[in-house]
Amino acid sequence: MTDNLRKRDGVDMAICERLKLFRESLGVDQKAFAKLTGTAFRTYQDYELGNSPPKIGFVQKFAEIGGDPTWLLTGQEPSSGVPQGPARTEEAPPLDIGLLSSITGMLEEWLERHQRRMEPNQRGRFIAEAYAFCMEETQHSQTPAAEMAPRVVERFLRLVS
Structure with a gap:
């Protein structure tokens, strides 16, 4: 998955775009994903809209449901080339x-x-x-x-x- 960093009003939208991509790969709407991660719906909307960066606790929950925190935060693919999202079989390295x-x-x-x-x-x-x-x-x-x-x-x- 290549990560083209796009800007909206001068703001880096990469994290929010990756978050939306992951959520959509699970086939759930924003409300369901917010519940899945234990995040308030409005807070999650802010993350996906790029209004605020995800908090550490959210990133930890993201990892627990199969997301790769490094990919979410940086866009860097694992060197193994394992695809992101729920189809991923290799466990992400633990988030420090x-x-x-x-x-x-x-x-x-x-x-x-x-x-x-x-x-x-x-x-x-x-x-x-x-x-x-x-x-x-x-x-x-x-x-x-x-x-x-x-x-x-x-x-x-x-x-x-």
């Missing part, structure tokens, strides 16, 4: 909630300290990219992702400041 929380906390702290704002989609994209980078680098080094995260976030923040 601690790492996601750590990256989110570092970003929030930096934004507050520097009195900066970041749109929800930008924030979600930042967190997803930092997470994916930490996970990829962990495969190539002996450094655990949690130890790598502060350096990665600091470098990513230099790019946006």
